Amino acid sequence: MNGGCADEGSRPHLPVMLGEVLARLAPKPGEIHVDGTFGAGGYTGAILETGASVIAIDRDPTAIEAGAALVAASGGRLTLVEGVFGDLDEHVRDLGHDAVDGVVLDIGVSSMQLDRAERGFSFRFDGPLDMRMACDGPSAADIVNGADVSTLHRIFNAYGEEKRAGQVARAIVEARKAAPFETTKQLVKVIETVIWPKAGEIHPATRVFQALRIAVNDELGELVRALGAAERILKPGGRLVVVTFHSLEDRIVKRFLAERSRREAGGSRHAPATVVLAPTFELLMRGHDEAGASEIADNPRARSAKLRAGVRTGAPARAVDPQALGLPHVDLSGRGARR
Structure with missing residues (x-):
């Protein structure tokens, strides 16, 4: 069944935990950052104001179209890519870059989508x-x-x-x-x-x-793929910042950063470990950041938000095990949903 992917309108969209995202991402002039979930461009616009360049990705064509004005005002420092953020490393390389300084992901549906009845996201x-x-x-x-x-x-x-x-x-x-x-x-x-x-x-x-x-939308699968893609494309010292809105998303990000920030012994249960895998990330903080009371009062969507972040080390990227990260498995092949 086809719904409507119409013009998203002009209702303002409030980026969640913008101050905390900028503090953890720490963009600087001349750097290249990836905004894997462009949406209404809240994070991208703020990153551009620091003098950094942005490669912004969104799978929603209406978001890409709405971002044209921001591209025009960026002085060549913003590139919009229509695609999924699970392929963010491929998008970056297709644009001629081998590595980036930061990746930010705001997981889940945007308020502009929720607030448009023709998109069918909301029960309201x-x-x-x-x-x-x-x-x-x-x-x-x-x-x-x-x-x-x-x-x-x-x-x-x-x-x-x-x-x-x-x-x-x-x-x-x-x-x-x-x-x-x-x-x-x-x-x-x-x-x-x-x-x-x-x-x-x-x-x-x-x-x-x-x-x-x-x-x-295979959202959790895309999240797992995006974490692996960020690990592959971030340069040593590059930062990964992820904002989640419910426990399933947060559990995956938490497990990924916990696993990647400790030394792992290679091998199997049947044989002694022969290789020690160096951490690919260092945690930027213990636990997570949450939105403050004033932001929650202005933007109720921020109530459930959690921010986790890590800094890329120089260790080689590893394969990602979705099961180890707690990705639920539901076989939807041939039953309507795309995988």
């Missing part, structure tokens, strides 16, 4: 059940209408951590017998027959919509 507005960041390929409606009950159950459980995933999956399969799902409102109504709204709690559709969005 009635619109096409879409959720595709790149505006092509199978949509959320394709998954909801085409996946069997066990696949829907796994999606809602693994990607949304929804306790009633099985009940919601069965309700969806039963409801679509009467008519296929086409809008967000249709899906919300079915979810609310299983999970009743309660005062003071999140909307009943929150976790299901999150799960579908992640499945449609």
Whole structure:
């Protein structure tokens, strides 16, 4: 089903934890930084103001189109690339650079996408059940209408951590017998027959919509690939800064930086270790940064944000093991979502 990838409009977008991102990334004049999630250009614009150059990536063509004015004002220091950030090292090399000084990633859907009903990301507005960041390929409606009950159950459980995933999956399969799902409102109504709204709690559709969005866009898989790509393209001393918004994303980033910042003994459980792998990153801080109270008051989206960061060492990049990073596995082959 095709939704709408229309003009995103002029509603202001507030970049989350901008001050903290700049402090950890520490861009300088003459450096090259990658903004892997361009969105409305909040981080990119601030990095450009420091005198650094930016290669900004976004899979959403409307974001790329909207960034044209920023490109024109950058004096040649901004290059926009339409693509996925999981391939950020390839994008950088295609532009003639062997390494960069920094990589910043703001994981998840942007508020400009959430606030446009025609994109189908939000349960707050009635619109096409879409959720595709790149505006092509199978949509959320394709998954909801085409996946069997066990696949829907796994999606809602693994990607949304929804306790009633099985009940919601069965309700969806039963409801679509009467008519296929086409809008967000249709899906919300079915979810609310299983999970009743309660005062003071999140909307009943929150976790299901999150799960579908992640499945449609392979968000967690892209995150794992992006972490590996950043490791390959950052020069020694280069900085990786990642802002996440829910536990699944944060767990992956936390495990990646923890694994990469300690010495690892190579080998296997059947043979003694023969090689000690040097750390590829040093942690910039213990734990993570969080948004301050004043920012949360101005921008509620910042409430769940966590920032983690590391500095690249000179050690060779390694292969990334998605399972070791806690990437949930849901087989969506032939069931509507792209992998």
